[in-house]
Amino acid sequence: MLEVRDRDAIALLRQRDPRGFDWAYERYAQRIYGFLVRLSRSRSLAQDLFQHTFLRLAEAGPRLRTDSDLRAWLFSVARNAFHSYTRARGVQARADTELIPGPSGVGAGPESGLALAELERALGGLNRDDRELLLLLGVEGLSYAEVAEVLSVDQVTVRKRVSRARARLAQALDGETQLVRKSQVDQ
Amino acid sequence: MTEIDELLSRLRKLEPIALDGEFEASVKHRARRRVRGPARRAPFASVALFGTVVVYLGWALHFTSALYR
Numbered sequence: 001m002l003e004v005r006d007r008d009a010i011a012l013l014r015q016r017d018p019r020g021f022d023w024a025y026e027r028y029a030q031r032i033y034g035f036l037v038r039l040s041r042s043r044s045l046a047q048d049l050f051q052h053t054f055l056r057l058a059e060a061g062p063r064l065r066t067d068s069d070l071r072a073w074l075f076s077v078a079r080n081a082f083h084s085y086t087r088a089r090g091v092q093a094r095a096d097t098e099l100i101p102g103p104s105g106v107g108a109g110p111e112s113g114l115a116l117a118e119l120e121r122a123l124g125g126l127n128r129d130d131r132e133l134l135l136l137l138g139v140e141g142l143s144y145a146e147v148a149e150v151l152s153v154d155q156v157t158v159r160k161r162v163s164r165a166r167a168r169l170a171q172a173l174d175g176e177t178q179l180v181r182k183s184q185v186d187q
Numbered sequence: 188m189t190e191i192d193e194l195l196s197r198l199r200k201l202e203p204i205a206l207d208g209e210f211e212a213s214v215k216h217r218a219r220r221r222v223r224g225p226a227r228r229a230p231f232a233s234v235a236l237f238g239t240v241v242v243y244l245g246w247a248l249h250f251t252s253a254l255y256r
Contacts, residue, residue: 018219025215034204050206051214058221119197138198166194173194 006070013061021058024070029054032078035135039082041124049085053078072146075136079150086128122172130165137162 005023012020032053036046056077064073123131136142136150137158144162148155 013222016222016224018222021218021222022215025218029211030203030206033206037204038201047207047210054214054218055221058218061222062224115197116201120201123198123201134195134198138195139201141199169194 007066010061010064010066010068010070013057013064014066016062021054021061024057024061024074025054028071028074031140032074035075035140036078036082038120038123038135038139039079039128039132040085045082045085049078049081052081056081069146069149072142072149075140075142075146076150079132118173122169122175125172126165126168129161130168133158133161133165134169 005027009020009023009027012023014020029050033046033050036049036053037043040046040049053074057074064070123134126134133147133151136147137144142150144155144158147162148158151158
């Protein structure tokens with residue numbers, strides 16, 4: 001089901017009213033950027049792709065259908081931009097060393113900063129397809145139907161792939177935990 | 188399965204990644220301009236161009252008809 005605010009944003013965009021863009025930007029900019037940073041493992045590349053995504057919204061917005069799922073559309077454009085980039089260069093995306101901010105909320109809640117940092121590392125170590133799937137479904141909270149739309153596959157395929165990706169993440173996390181324990185023992 | 192679902196809910200707790208303010212302002216500025224569409228040409232320029240063409244065609248017609256008088 002489409003959110004009322006998204007429908008309003010699309011209606012304004014169709015009238016070439018910049019307020020429609022502002023609404024969409026305010027709502028999704030940080031999420032699209034986070035998705036791109038974690039997917040590409042590079043802040044500079046994520047900035048290029050982020051810019052491409054929102055300029056594309058500005059250009060295509062007036063032609064969007066009124067019943068378009070804006071969130072899925074934006075993630076789809078961002079994801080396709082990333083894949084076009086990597087295909088064109090025939091490599092995994094360039095990777096920065098200082099990628100994800102360090103945990104700021106250590107001990108602030110049930111999920112400690114250390115555990116979140118381990119999760120970030122484990123997620124970053126997955127292959128691109130698994131990471132993309134878990135980012136969309138887990139981090140961004142898209143539904144299976146929306147993920148299927150973004151990836152242009154059917155929902156059954158998404159469920160199968162998610163199951164495998166989850167298993168690989170659990171395995172990677174296990175490895176991370178063992179590494180942390182070993183480093184604590186060494187100290 | 189429960190353990191796996193816990194994994195997904197843990198992923199949701201990952202912190203958002205902040206955008207650089209200057210970069211954001213530049214993207215928004217460019218995008219807003221694109222939403223409005225291409226700027227219209229000044230109407231004066233179009234009228235002046237149209238007038239020049241009409242005057243030239245009128246003169247050419249007058250000149251050609253004078254040749255057969």
